[in-house]
Amino acid sequence: MILEPKLIVADEPVSMLDASVRVEILKLLRGLQASHDLAVIYITHDLSTVRYFSERIFVMYAGKLVEKAKVNELLRDPRHPYTHALLTATSDPDAENAATFKDVPPGEPPSLINPPLGCRFHPRCHHVIERLCDVKEPPDFEVEPEHFTACWLYR
Numbered sequence: 193m194i195l196e197p198k199l200i201v202a203d204e205p206v207s208m209l210d211a212s213v214r215v216e217i218l219k220l221l222r223g224l225q226a227s228h229d230l231a232v233i234y235i236t237h238d239l240s241t242v243r244y245f246s247e248r249i250f251v252m253y254a255g256k257l258v259e260k261a262k263v264n265e266l267l268r269d270p271r272h273p274y275t276h277a278l279l280t281a282t283s284d285p286d287a288e289n290a291a292t293f294k295d296v297p298p299g300e301p302p303s304l305i306n307p308p309l310g311c312r313f314h315p316r317c318h319h320v321i322e323r324l325c326d327v328k329e330p331p332d333f334e335v336e337p338e339h340f341t342a343c344w345l346y347r
């Protein structure tokens with residue numbers, strides 16, 4: 193902060209912290225953002241913390257943006273299958289969840305050196321459209337005003 197930055201890239205800033213101090217750190221960052229008129233790019237896999245901090249979410253899978261929208265819109269109405277998977281995998285500390293099975297997609301993210309043809313998520317996607325998703329990369333489709341998703345389900 194001594195250098196008075198205009199932009200901070202915060203890559204998983206609270207992922208290694210105890211849950212009890214995460215909110216404090218995010219509040220601190222939020223305070224700095226307001227008092228110093230800062231832009232912050234907050235990178236995380238944990239969508240449960242994003243709502244405290246961000247105005248817009250850009251969801252990335254294997255190096256490609258697959259969904260972008262305002263935070264509340266995206267969390268209320270996610271469209272891309274990978275965004276659904278991320279939200280499903282987000283932990284929710286409710287004792288009732290102990291016996292609940294989370295239906296996350298099988299497999300691993302692909303190699304970025306040799307990514308699959310078409311949609312990069314297609315080897316793991318339950319909704320894959322044969323001879324389309326595995327051949328042609330989807331463009332962005334606007335599903336609501338200012339809400340875009342790169343998925344052939346919304347063509």
Ligand code: SF4
Nearest residue numbers: 311314317325343344
């Ligand atoms: S484009 Fe096809 S494979 Fe990719 S996320 Fe959409 S439905 Fe699934």
